[in-house]
Amino acid sequence: MNIEFITKDDLRRIENLLGEIKGLIKPGQGQSKQWLKSYEIRKLLNISPGTLQNLRVNGTLRYTKIGGLLYYKLEDIEKLLEGNAR
Numbered sequence: 001m002n003i004e005f006i007t008k009d010d011l012r013r014i015e016n017l018l019g020e021i022k023g024l025i026k027p028g029q030g031q032s033k034q035w036l037k038s039y040e041i042r043k044l045l046n047i048s049p050g051t052l053q054n055l056r057v058n059g060t061l062r063y064t065k066i067g068g069l070l071y072y073k074l075e076d077i078e079k080l081l082e083g084n085a086r
Helices: 008-025 038-045 049-057 074-085
Strands: 035-037 064-066 069-073
Touching: 035 038, 035 074, 038 049, 038 069, 038 074, 069 074
Parallel strands: none
Antiparallel strands: 035 069, 064 069
8 A cells, every 4th residue: 555645845736726727717806897887987086976977078088878877998097097197
């Protein structure tokens, strides 16, 4: 009868493999959303619904309407903030 022992190094390798497998199963983890809803934008920018509407109406902030919901690209929000910071 052969007896095989598991060492601490073996356990570390198993742990590393499990971490890699989890990364493959959840590839979107750690990535931010590409599209945000109105309430998320208001919370992010700390603005009122009226201010958000003004940004839409005067063309400062682009949006996409799907059904009854408005969506905003995170990229556009970042550009808006960068433009105001300069």
